[in-house]
Amino acid sequence: MYSRFRAYLFLTVLVFGVIGTLAWFQSKSPERAETPAPAPQHGGNESEGVKTLMSATAERPIAPVAAQTPVAAGAAVSEIPANWRDDIGVPVLCYHQIVTDEQYRERPTPYAVTVKQFREQMQWLADHKFYTILPQDLLQYVRGDKKLDFANSRRPIVITFDDGNNDFVNYAQKILDKHGFKGVLFIYPTYIMARKQRSMTWSEIQAVRKAGHAIESHTMWHPMLNTMTEAEQRAQFADSKKMLDEKGGANVRHLAFPFGIYTSSALRILPEVGYQSAYTTFHGGNQVGEHPYLLRRYLIVKSDNEKIFAQKTLARSLPLRIFGGEPGAVIEGETRLQLKLPAGLDHEAFRVRVFSTPQQFEYDEKSGGMTLTIRPSKKRLSVLEILYKEKGVEYRANALLNHKRQTGQIDEEKPRKAKKKKKKRRRSEED
Numbered sequence: 001m002y003s004r005f006r007a008y009l010f011l012t013v014l015v016f017g018v019i020g021t022l023a024w025f026q027s028k029s030p031e032r033a034e035t036p037a038p039a040p041q042h043g044g045n046e047s048e049g050v051k052t053l054m055s056a057t058a059e060r061p062i063a064p065v066a067a068q069t070p071v072a073a074g075a076a077v078s079e080i081p082a083n084w085r086d087d088i089g090v091p092v093l094c095y096h097q098i099v100t101d102e103q104y105r106e107r108p109t110p111y112a113v114t115v116k117q118f119r120e121q122m123q124w125l126a127d128h129k130f131y132t133i134l135p136q137d138l139l140q141y142v143r144g145d146k147k148l149d150f151a152n153s154r155r156p157i158v159i160t161f162d163d164g165n166n167d168f169v170n171y172a173q174k175i176l177d178k179h180g181f182k183g184v185l186f187i188y189p190t191y192i193m194a195r196k197q198r199s200m201t202w203s204e205i206q207a208v209r210k211a212g213h214a215i216e217s218h219t220m221w222h223p224m225l226n227t228m229t230e231a232e233q234r235a236q237f238a239d240s241k242k243m244l245d246e247k248g249g250a251n252v253r254h255l256a257f258p259f260g261i262y263t264s265s266a267l268r269i270l271p272e273v274g275y276q277s278a279y280t281t282f283h284g285g286n287q288v289g290e291h292p293y294l295l296r297r298y299l300i301v302k303s304d305n306e307k308i309f310a311q312k313t314l315a316r317s318l319p320l321r322i323f324g325g326e327p328g329a330v331i332e333g334e335t336r337l338q339l340k341l342p343a344g345l346d347h348e349a350f351r352v353r354v355f356s357t358p359q360q361f362e363y364d365e366k367s368g369g370m371t372l373t374i375r376p377s378k379k380r381l382s383v384l385e386i387l388y389k390e391k392g393v394e395y396r397a398n399a400l401l402n403h404k405r406q407t408g409q410i411d412e413e414k415p416r417k418a419k420k421k422k423k424k425r426r427r428s429e430e431d
């Protein structure tokens with residue numbers, strides 16, 4: 001179990017390392033707005049535009065995306081509101097471990113922040129008039145069904161904690177309480193069942209929920225979903241919900257993708273098994289019209305000083321729609337991606353990259369359509385990043401690209417891996 005946990009950590013480092021590097025580069029950009037952006041003119045209001053947000057627009061699937069799948073209800077593509085710049089969005093912070101200085105010295109882990117850091121960050125949020133909301137509120141906001149309070153520079157935020165570490169009860173909870181903040185815990189049950197030194201107990205989970213924090217799912221055992229069959233993914237979502245509901249006294253409706261990795265099948269299955277929203281690890285505030293199963297969330301790490309923390313929290317978003325019909329679909333061979341961005345932007349002000357490699361693209365100012373050619377990759381996944389700079393403010397959009405494994409690798413490797421995991425899973429369930 002411990003070695004598997006270490007393997008997860010390693011994979012997390014691998015995936016987030018790249019995303020984090022991008023974030024770091026971005027945060028280095030001197031043009032980033034240092035001050036809070038102006039308050040939005042609307043907060044999920046009942047205007048015409050917002051009412052029609054979730055009405056699906058016609059989608060054209062791109063090239064050889066496996067066409068077996070209709071787009072899930074939750075994945076309906078919304079229009080981009082004309083006043084998207086006014087929507088500063090709702091940031092979502094992602095914490096893993098919160099440790100004492102001594103614990104950190106003993107075992108430095110990449111995603112730990114110290115108790116002192118966490119205390120300072122919560123104080124910073126309180127000083128900047130942030131108040132916490134829960135996933136259900138955020139979902140209603142992005143759907144345009146609920147107004148949130150942005151008056152007098154007040155700002156909503158979601159603060160999340162991944163995996164189920166007992167740091168939450170040992171340290172975080174008291175600090176949150178001080179500010180009247182509520183957290184969201186994304187838990188994967190096998191971690192709790194394994195009763196690791198650092199994992200929460202079921203009764204702690206129940207108590208945390210009773211105290212008003214949200215208990216949500218992080219799948220059953222934290223796999224990389226892009227290596228799983230549809231049935232396996234479905235089991236991850238359904239089983240974890242069932243267990244967290246039964247043993248943790250929860251009412252799970254939201255999920256955080258392990259490693260931030262999502263697939264087109266996951267986006268389709270999630271609503272079928274009772275989930276209403278899901279979280280990636282892409283930066284930017286969540287705006288009205290955001291895809292409810294691709295909500296943005298920032299990873300907060302030890303190296304974030306106050307300046308970077310502020311930049312992450314206040315980062316502005318570029319709305320991105322229609323990701324080739326199916327976000328997370330497996331890309332085979334050279335593929336033409338069709339995206340929709342706001343219309344009327346300046347072609348020259350874009351920077352489009354896959355990981356750190358600049359991409360050629362076409363942008364149609366009139367429609368806001370962007371097309372780019374994605375070449376086959378030896379990597380199983382890569383991250384598309386679109387940056388747009390205007391009047392000194394940088395707006396950002398991301399998407400995950402799942403690549404088909406090069407032939408020869410997948411067939412040999414997968415069954416062996418799956419078998420191994422199954423065995424381990426059974427073992428952990430016996431604990």
Ligand SMILES: [Zn+2]
Pocket residue numbers: 162163218222258259
């Ligand atoms: Zn995790």
